[in-house]
Amino acid sequence: MSVTAARGFRASGATAGLKASGSSDVALVVNDGPDRHAAAVFTSNRVEAAPVTWSRQVVRDRRADAVFLNSGGANACTGVQGFQDTHRTAELVADALRCSATDVIVCSTGLIGEFLPMDRIERGIDLTAAGLGRAGGSDAARAIMTTDSVPKEAVAARDGWVVGGMAKGAGMLAPGLATMLCVITTDAVVSPEALDAALRVSTASTFDRVDSDGCMSTNDTVVVMASGASGIAVSPDELTAAVHEVCASLARQLVADAEGASHDIAVEVRSAATEADAVAVARSVTRSNLFKAAIFGRDPNWGRVLAAVGTTEATFEPSSLDVAINGVQVCRGATIGEDRALVDLEPREVHVVIDLHAGDATATVWTNDLTHDYVHENSAYST
Amino acid sequence: MSVTAARGFRASGATAGLKASGSSDVALVVNDGPDRHAAAVFTSNRVEAAPVTWSRQVVRDRRADAVFLNSGGANACTGVQGFQDTHRTAELVADALRCSATDVIVCSTGLIGEFLPMDRIERGIDLTAAGLGRAGGSDAARAIMTTDSVPKEAVAARDGWVVGGMAKGAGMLAPGLATMLCVITTDAVVSPEALDAALRVSTASTFDRVDSDGCMSTNDTVVVMASGASGIAVSPDELTAAVHEVCASLARQLVADAEGASHDIAVEVRSAATEADAVAVARSVTRSNLFKAAIFGRDPNWGRVLAAVGTTEATFEPSSLDVAINGVQVCRGATIGEDRALVDLEPREVHVVIDLHAGDATATVWTNDLTHDYVHENSAYST
Known part of the structure; x- marks a missing residue:
């Protein structure tokens, strides 16, 4: 269901021929209203893809009627032609939907530094527009996959209204810069301002804390759209809680599906002076x-944990640091604690707790391990 | 020769039994004067090893009589006992050399989070003190190796005076946080202030620009000592040039010996607004x-190069970026340039040139590629 769990939305996925695999590669999500509120957050990379430049403008007035997404090509580092291609994509979608091109968000993911085959994109627009339906959410979620092994969908159902979402990205560990694309929909009646705030608060503590390899994509985009079709007015807090629930679920799914990873690692920092310190550490x-x-x-x-902590400027006394790994207090007061041989690292989930003894703030950042398969996937992708 | 190329210095290497391999693992370098000037730079990691804490104090008065180094154990994250072990090491060396413990620099490298076997260290001190000689430089260079495949030595010979040095470290790619230790000696007659300045200027543009995996050791130490034994007074500029030559050679040797690497990569940034911008990019x-x-x-x-450039705050216009790889201009104006298939990446040396079109400053940082062997070496080391 995902993006079509909320009333007022139709979606579809189709095969335009952008992927060598022949899998579906284009998706369309349409908001039929009555509201057409939208908000989005984008990569902070200064080298941003053409669809990011375009879509920033689209959501500036907090309205969007549709999101068109393609996998199989990022349309990044493609200059003027790349932007023209995105613009044309939006115009063709708008023609098909009888809306304005300036209300069509475009998202792309795949290799950077290559032009999109526009003839296939055009075919994809025709196919997705023709295939739109209330049950199309899962087709859309599958069409945006790149190296993902499973589609990512999440729904937060409330009393009479719902928030649903889909995402792609293999834990930011995936090849091709691991673009993360996400579309979230809700049928709640909310203000555009509340929608924007709910998205920013939610992504800051979910997607922004998944950091598999420190690399920042040129294409990352998270969009939220509200149709108001439930007829139920929802408070900003209720909305934020539901959007956060969907973002948290999708972010966790990204980590769990990280290409080449054999462990999901939660690094939790406790007793920091500030939340910013906790996140930095x-x-x-x-x-x-x-x-x-x-x-x-x-x-x-644990020595490598301490060495990484020591490179930050967070408030702490170096001789006071404690580290526990999967429940074993391997480091106490920055020196040898319990026997490291007691730590069981066979399970996929790893929990590292770092205590700074400097305050009351806490934060958790998720990552994955660095494996032979990571190197393989990321060295072999474009050749 | 290395550290004993300069007159006034004796050195030795010996086997104390710290390494499972049975290779030599302790080294001693002694300055017999007449001058005993010394300067040092250390890791900026706030979690620093006991020998770093000790040695910072030793060089504060710009005098040192000797450097004792051990491989096979970093004595990092070992708390009060670790510091007592370093202190005792310095005292035993001082007893053997009939100098003050506060003039003995101590360096350690190896696994962190484990105590040194002090009985073996004591035996190592006896052996190295007994073995000191004018021809001992190469023995010392071999004894400080960890995962290094070859010892690193360099000499800058001038008219009547010389700067020599030795280093260990496998390009900061090596396991166990890849501590880089380096001892440089000269028989030039120089002031302690000039010696300190020459070291800081030289390391800033050599060792500080070798960055194989972004990880910062708890033990990094670069020491320089001047004996004045040549009787030749040298200007600060002449001294700096010679010290820089030795540091540059040793830094390059570290990159070339990086464990697990199959390429040495020079990333050169041109036309930056400032040198700091060039280094940051x-x-x-x-x-x-x-x-x-x-x-x-x-x-x-090249898309991954641009994406990395885009995460910095350096001055540049994103649409103006150019990238060449091994002489092929693969990216012009942030979009597709010459055919990437023309780039030959078979040679070990890779030269990436990024033009920011923002000014006159330039800088080069060296690194290595990320390989299966890197992951293997760094995942299998302590288990």
């Missing part, structure tokens, strides 16, 4: 190749 | 796992 650990390779080798190498 | 690219995995796969994936 957690992120430093999740970006340490040495730590991530150690986890792949089932080595509870 | 180069470092962002050298830390991109996706780019490094692509090079391993012989894939001239």
Whole structure:
């Protein structure tokens, strides 16, 4: 169901021939109203793909009628022609839907530095427009997959209204810069301002805390649209809670499906002076190749955790640091704690807890281990 | 020769039994004067090993009589006992050399989070003190190796005076956080202030621009000592040039010996607004796992270069970026340039040139590719 769980939305997925595999590769999600509120967050990479540049403009007035998505090509680093291709895509979708091109969000994912085959995109627009339906959510979710092994869908059902979503991305570990695309829909009656705020709050503590390899895509896009079709007015807090629930589920699914990963690692920082400190420390650990390779080798190498913590400017006394891995307090006061041999790293889930003894704030960042398969997937992709 | 190329220095290497391999594992370098000037730079990691904490104090008065180094154990994250072990090491060396413990620098490298076997260290001190000689430089260089496949030595010979040095570290790609240790000696007559300045200037543009995996060791130490034994007074500029030459050679040797690497990659940023911008952009690219995995796969994936550049705050217009790989201008104006198939990535040396079109500054940072062997070495080391 995902994006069509909420009333007022139709979706479809189709095969335009963009992927060598022959799998479906284009998706369309349409908001039939009565409201057509929209908000979106995009990659903060200064080198942004043409569809990101386009879609930033589309949502500026907080209205969007549809989202067209393609896998099999990122349309990034494609210059003026790339932007013209995105513009033309939006115009063709608008023609098919009888709406304005400036209300059509476009998302692309795949290899960067290559032009899209526009003849196939045009065919994809015809196919998806013709296939739109209230049951099309799962087809759409499948069509946006790249190296994902499973589609990602989530629904937060409330009393008479719902938030649903779909996402693609293999935990940011996937090849081709691991673009993360996500479309969320709701039939709640909400203001555009509340919708925008709910999205920003939710992504900041979910998608923004999944950091598999520290690399930032040129195409990342998360869109939320509200149709108001339930007729039920929802408070900003209720809305935020439901959007957060969907984002958290989808983010967790991204980590679990990370290409080439053999462990999902939650790095939890406790007793930080500020939440920003907690995130900075957690992120430093999740970006340490040495730590991530150690986890792949089932080595509870807490020294590499401490070394990563020590590179940050967070508030802490270096001699006070504690580290626990999967419940074993392997490091106490920055020195040897319980026997590291007690740590069981066979399960896929790994939980690292770092105590800074500096305050009350906490944060968790998710990552994956660094594996032979990661190197393989990311070295062999475009050749 | 290395550290004993300069007059006034003796050195030795010996086997204390710290390594399972049975290879030599302790080294001693002694300055017999007449000057005993010293300077050092250390890791900026806030989680620093006991020998770093100790040695910072030793060089504060810009005098040191000797450097004792051990491989086979980093003595990091070992708390109060670790510091006591370093202190005792310095005292035993001082007893053997009839100097003050506060003039003995101590360096350690190996696994972190384990105590040193002090009985073996004591035996190593006896052996190295007994073995000191004018021809001992190469023995010392071999004794500090960990995963290095070859010892690293360099000499800059001038008219009547010389700078020599030794280093260990497998391009910061090596397991166990890849500590880089380096001892440099000179027989030039220089002031302690000039010696300190020469070291800082030289390391900033050599060792500080070798960045194989972005991980920062708890033990990194670069020491320089001047004996004045040549009797030749040298200007600060002459000294800096010679120290820089030795540091540049040793840094390049570290990259070339990087464990698990199949390519040495020079990322050169041109036309930056400032040198700091150039370094920031180069470092962002050298830390991109996706780019490094692509090079391993012989894939001239310039899109991953641009994506890494785009995450920095350096001054540039994103649509103006140019990228050349091994002489082929694969990206012009942030879009598709010459045919990527023309790029030959078979040679070990890879040269990436990024033009920011923003000014006159330039900088080069060296790194290695991300390979299966990197993951293997770093996942299997401590288990």
